Amino acid sequence: xxxxxxxxxxxxxxxxxxxxxxxxxxxxxxxxxxxxxxxxxxxxxxxxxxxxxxxxxxxxxxxxxxxxxxxxxxxxxxxxxxxxxxxxxxxxxxxxxxxxxxxxxxxxxxxxxxxxxxxxxxxxxxxxxxxxxxxxxxxxxxxxxxxxxxxxxxxxxxxxxxxxxxxxxxxxxxxxxxxxxxxxxxxxxxxxxxxxxxxxxxxxxxxxxxxxxxxxxxxxxxxxxxxxxxxxxxxxxxxxxxxxxxxxxxxxxxxxxxxxxxxxxxxxxxxxxxxxxxxxxxxxxxxxxxxxxxxxxxxxxxxx
Ligand SMILES: Cc1cc2nc3c(=O)[nH]c(=O)nc-3n(C[C@H](O)[C@H](O)[C@H](O)COP(=O)(O)O)c2cc1C
Numbered sequence: 001x002x003x004x005x006x007x008x009x010x011x012x013x014x015x016x017x018x019x020x021x022x023x024x025x026x027x028x029x030x031x032x033x034x035x036x037x038x039x040x041x042x043x044x045x046x047x048x049x050x051x052x053x054x055x056x057x058x059x060x061x062x063x064x065x066x067x068x069x070x071x072x073x074x075x076x077x078x079x080x081x082x083x084x085x086x087x088x089x090x091x092x093x094x095x096x097x098x099x100x101x102x103x104x105x106x107x108x109x110x111x112x113x114x115x116x117x118x119x120x121x122x123x124x125x126x127x128x129x130x131x132x133x134x135x136x137x138x139x140x141x142x143x144x145x146x147x148x149x150x151x152x153x154x155x156x157x158x159x160x161x162x163x164x165x166x167x168x169x170x171x172x173x174x175x176x177x178x179x180x181x182x183x184x185x186x187x188x189x190x191x192x193x194x195x196x197x198x199x200x201x202x203x204x205x206x207x208x209x210x211x212x213x214x215x216x217x218x219x220x221x222x223x224x225x226x227x228x229x230x231x232x233x234x235x236x237x238x239x240x241x242x243x244x245x246x247x248x249x250x251x252x253x254x255x256x257x258x259x260x261x262x263x264x265x266x267x268x269x270x271x272x273x274x275x276x277x278x279x280x281x282x283x284x285x286x287x288x289x290x291x292x293x294x295x296x297x298x299x300x301x302x303x304x
Contacts, residue, residue, distance in 0.1 A: 011151075015150070016150075018038040019113075020149045021072050021075060022075060023052050025064055025070040025071070028066065032106070033059075035054065035060060037072075038149050049121060050116055050133070051131055052072060053132065054129060056129065065130060068120055070106060070120065070134055071115060071116065074116075077146070078156070078302075079147055083149075094107055098111065102117040116138075118135060118137060121135045145157060159291060171232060171238060175199055175210060175242075176196040176242045176243070177197055177224065177242070177244075178196060178243070179222050180244070180246060180260075183260055183261075184259050185277070195273060196268075196270070197220075199214035207241055208224050212224060215245075218254060220250045221247075222245040224244075225243065227242070228243060228289065228292070229292040230292065230293045231293070233271065234295065242276055264277075272296045275296075290302055
């Protein structure tokens with residue numbers, strides 16, 4: 001028996017960025033089974049081998065342990081719902097998503113970034129999981145960006161990259177940060193109102209560096225995370241990129257942490273920040289944070 005704290009070990013494993021797959025097979029009765037897995041690994045090109053690790057806790061564990069064939073669908077950006085369905089829905093998972101059948105008549109996920117159809121090569125016991133190794137008999141890939149997963153959350157690299165690198169001719173680039181610590185967000189006092197810390201950036205490629213330097217100058221040591229909101233204020237020639245950030249240490253005399261449940265009532269001096277922080281307060285309750293792309297009046301929220 002190890003003396004590790006299992007939750008802590010899980011969190012440490014979770015710092016490894018992965019994609020997300022759905023692994024499917026048929027039970028002995030022919031009924032399809034499937035689960036979401038990020039334990040997918042490519043193993044060998046010659047022969048073509050891959051590996052996934054089904055947990056013993058899966059209701060479908062016996063089906064996977066004994067299957068002759070199985071398939072791995074690598075989920076594409078935007079397929080978070082498919083991942084959630086195959087991770088937690090308890091009814092007929094296949095009725096809720098669009099599927100095709102592969103050469104072994106195993107259902108696979110339509111729109112996946114890649115699909116591998118396998119013949120089982122080896123099954124090994126491995127603690128509370130098993131190693132299910134398959135020899136690839138057929139595969140396809142669409143060139144779509146894969147859905148990302150890190151630290152228990154989805155991310156969409158392609159979407160962020162496209163939005164953050166879109167040319168904004170003539171607009172001034174402004175980067176801001178929602179720095180969270182213990183249920184509160186750091187705000188600067190701006191007279192009678194409040195503002196997120198922000199900085200004007202010379203070149204779009206330098207957004208993170210410039211914002212990091214600004215926050216450092218304020219006395220705050222933070223870890224900048226994903227982009228949360230991208231919007232134009234064309235009337236004043238500004239293009240805003242707002243990042244989520246985690247507080248590490250430091251104090252600033254220019255502002256303070258405000259509890260997230262008070263954000264909806266605060267007055268902000270920068271138009272756009274009020275709506276951004278209202279959404280942040282709402283999404284904080286569920287832990288599902290989207291990416292807003294638009295302008296001050298309207299836009300789309302993409303959920304990672
Ligand atoms: C992103 C993600 C990755 C996962 N990876 C694995 C995995 O590699 N192996 C596994 O056994 N379960 C994994 N799970 C959990 C299973 O998907 C989940 O326990 C399973 O669908 C439950 O199925 P059941 O209700 O049929 O037992 C993962 C879940 C998520 C959200």
